[in-house]
Amino acid sequence: MTDTPPDRLCASPKSAHYDEALLKRGVGVRFNGVEKHNVEEYCVSEGWVRLSVGKTVDRAGNAMTVKYKGTVEPFFEDIARAPAPDSTT
Numbered sequence: 001m002t003d004t005p006p007d008r009l010c011a012s013p014k015s016a017h018y019d020e021a022l023l024k025r026g027v028g029v030r031f032n033g034v035e036k037h038n039v040e041e042y043c044v045s046e047g048w049v050r051l052s053v054g055k056t057v058d059r060a061g062n063a064m065t066v067k068y069k070g071t072v073e074p075f076f077e078d079i080a081r082a083p084a085p086d087s088t089t
Helices: 020-025 077-081
Strands: 008-010 027-031 034-036 039-043 048-057 063-069 072-076
Touching (some): 020 027, 039 063, 039 072
Antiparallel strands (some): 008 039, 027 034, 027 072, 039 048, 048 063
16 A cells, blocks of 8 residues: 555445555545545545535434535554654764
8 A cells, every 4th residue: 555645535335436455544634735534535636625514414314414625634554643753862
């Protein structure tokens, strides 16, 4: 696996942009400089995220989402949590 998250990723198994292996690894998203925890889908090249709206669901049981445009910065959570290398020599 690479250390670069994909350009587009979705948390819904029904989507063509769903990748279970990446989601298990843990992908975090910074949107406009703020780390978001309710991202359902993102696209870096187009600059948007879909955020879930509370616990609201539609009649099919899917989470209701709102699309926002801005700066999207995905990252892998396992890399972000890794300790920094010791720089003492």
